Amino acid sequence: GEDVEQSLFLSVREGDSSVINCTYTDSSSTYLYWYKQEPGAGLQLLTYIFSNMDMKQDQRLTVLLNKKDKHLSLRIADTQTGDSAIYFCAERAPPSYNTDKLIFGTGTRLQVFP
Amino acid sequence: ETGVTQTPRHLVMGMTNKKSLKCEQHLGHNAMYWYKQSAKKPLELMFVYNFKEQTENNSVPSRFSPECPNSSHLFLHLHTLQPEDSALYLCASSPTSGRYNEQFFGPGTRLTVL
Numbered sequence: 001g002e003d004v005e006q007s008l009f010l011s012v013r014e015g016d017s018s019v020i021n022c023t024y025t026d027s028s029s030t031y032l033y034w035y036k037q038e039p040g041a042g043l044q045l046l047t048y049i050f051s052n053m054d055m056k057q058d059q060r061l062t063v064l065l066n067k068k069d070k071h072l073s074l075r076i077a078d079t080q081t082g083d084s085a086i087y088f089c090a091e092r093a094p095p096s097y098n099t100d101k102l103i104f105g106t107g108t109r110l111q112v113f114p
Numbered sequence: 115e116t117g118v119t120q121t122p123r124h125l126v127m128g129m130t131n132k133k134s135l136k137c138e139q140h141l142g143h144n145a146m147y148w149y150k151q152s153a154k155k156p157l158e159l160m161f162v163y164n165f166k167e168q169t170e171n172n173s174v175p176s177r178f179s180p181e182c183p184n185s186s187h188l189f190l191h192l193h194t195l196q197p198e199d200s201a202l203y204l205c206a207s208s209p210t211s212g213r214y215n216e217q218f219f220g221p222g223t224r225l226t227v228l
Binding site: 035041043079105 | 137157
């Protein structure tokens with residue numbers, strides 16, 4: 001089935017680490033993505049991971065993939081107030097005619113307080 | 115600035131009005147997408163166009179009518195909408211081929227149907 005699940009809210013103190021979790025159901029997904037949406041803006045790709053990897057690090061961002069449990073997480077180290085946004089997990093469905101469908105979760109609203 | 119622009123940014127319309135949303139991308143992409151973003155719901159893919167041809171219609175009611183005159187422009191024509199159609203409508207584009215299918219999003223049009 002096509003269902004990507006995320007918790008709706010996360011609140012962290014500035015300087016702490018944030019961990020946003022996601023579960024997906026399509027085991028044939030090849031790529032998994034994290035998008036960020038700031039207020040009044042569209043979605044911006046933060047990072048992605050290929051399904052044959054279990055970890056990817058990019059500066060303050062660490063993505064962990066547990067393919068057995070279909071669990072994806074995004075860790076943000078040293079969270080800043082500028083990280084406050086909605087974070088969307090997405091999986092790439094099996095490709096259809098020359099396009100690739102992304103299936104998004106509900107988004108997790110991250111609030112960073114001083 | 116992602117290279118995808120949307121106009122208008124805000125739109126209020128009555129149920130009997132006819133209006134159009136416009137999306138333009140300056141990235142040389144060949145695939146364009148319309149998404150609907152409602153509060154506390156996953157991002158819903160509405161339509162996909164590839165090389166000006168519609169390749170996906172995700173069971174969208176006929177009161178939403180897309181048009182793609184060329185690979186750079188995408189319209190969403192609206193008529194006799196319902197209040198539950200109020201949402202943020204996001205346009206995105208992507209190359210037709212790509213290792214990880216990054217979709218570039220516009221800022222969205224906030225639509226309110228009275």
